[in-house]
Amino acid sequence: MFKRSFAAASKDRAGKARKVSKRSFRDDAKQRMREALNDATPDTSPSLGGGSPKLNSAIVTIAVGKDLRLFAAHEDVLARSPWFAEACQEQFFSSPGQRRITLSDEEPEIFSAVLEYLYKGDYYPRLLHDKKRDTWALEDVAADLTSNLDSKKTGGPAELATIYHHGVDDFILRDTVIYCSALRFALPDLQRLALRKQGLQTGIDVATIMRSARFAYANTPASDSRLRAHYLALIIRSRKTFKRSGTMQMEMEKGGTQLFFDLFVAMCNHIDDVVEFGQVSPSSKVLR
Template identity: 60%
Template sequence: MTATSATTVTTDDSSLLNNTLTSAIVTLVIGSEQRLFAAHEDVLCVSPFFHNALRGNFMEDAPRRIALPDEEPEIFSSVLEYLYKGDYYPRLIHNKRRNSWELESASDEARDSVESTVYHHAIEGDILKDTVIYCTAEKYGLEELKRVALRKQGLQSGIQCSTILASARYAYANTPDSDSKLRAHYLALIIRSRSTFKRSGTMQLEMYNGGTQLFFDLFVALCNHVDDISAS
């Protein structure tokens, strides 16, 4: 891919536009293993979540430290990367020639080290990394990061049915009812992959295990899909 045929996505609510990084350093203690991260206060305060947590809660010369025991270090690392650089790896590329969005190309070695899923301790299983980033961005009030994460997970392929359903459940549990974009993504994905789900038996097991809002929404979406086919 040449520099003339593709451009990297830029963001609005990222602190990439800040030319000076002179504010206080904040120490962040992430996850059950208490991984340590460091970031500039002004960079973190792009997020309303961190703005409220930091502004006025510390003495002028006091060390700034925030503990987030429920976060996954890998996810938080991507959020910090976004705040400093305007995107997280693999970056989102717009191919002007094809007028399409792609994930940046990487060497075979780098590609092998990038997983599309992440182990989440709260559910004790693997879910799509971009879904967790979207939900984390929702919590932190980073609207542009949500848009980037949503577009990226639409580019993923070859994901197991069980991972799709686990990620869909996580999306429903960690987004408000008023935020339908991520939920709609999963409903459309399941409908497009309905034959694969039928063969795998995964959906049948999920529905036996108990109904949730996800399955009602899926039922409505399937009915609308059938109606559209019948009307065409």
């Protein structure tokens, strides 16, 4: 990779010159994207739109998860979600210190991401856009892994992409759960963000994908097909891996879910498209 250094010197208090460390062009690009994200506010975020929230509004307490972990948020921030706006309205006659919403079926880590999105327009790890290449990537978390986690417990990006869900009693994809929570709280922009982030995840094992797909089907209506379609496309695109998978074989034999009928239909459509493409001659393509 082409690297360029910037030989700049600055004076410290003692009057001595101090060299600036060399950085690659990619490092500089990432730093500029991070600075742009850090400067972003709900007012400037394309995800949130509208005006910035009033941070002097009433504080609402939210009890989340089976252990009822407590969160606090400004009412005007929560009201960006129609679901929370209605819930806060029900608390209108309660005294400011007594306003409380209980979400015992939500995971605290997931609600934390939702709350971060309501305040900042994104959630960790943030989505970075390289305007020059017009590509998207997830914020690099390698430094945080090194400093915050024990090396024996780290499994790389694939492990960071999952969360232990008490309702499933196993690990599933974090962005899938965030998508379903965004659907519940009527936050379509957060749904799109979670889906885009999940599309950037790699190295996920078949068992985790299948558990996550079942969760997606169980927590989305048939009318909301984007997340379901994502899993169908993923399985078809990676069919060589899934074809060799004992987990996939066991799931197919067990069956009994809408997922596998949809997968069958999607595979048939895929085959039909391939056959139709092979039967169309170059001349007929021009005539069409």
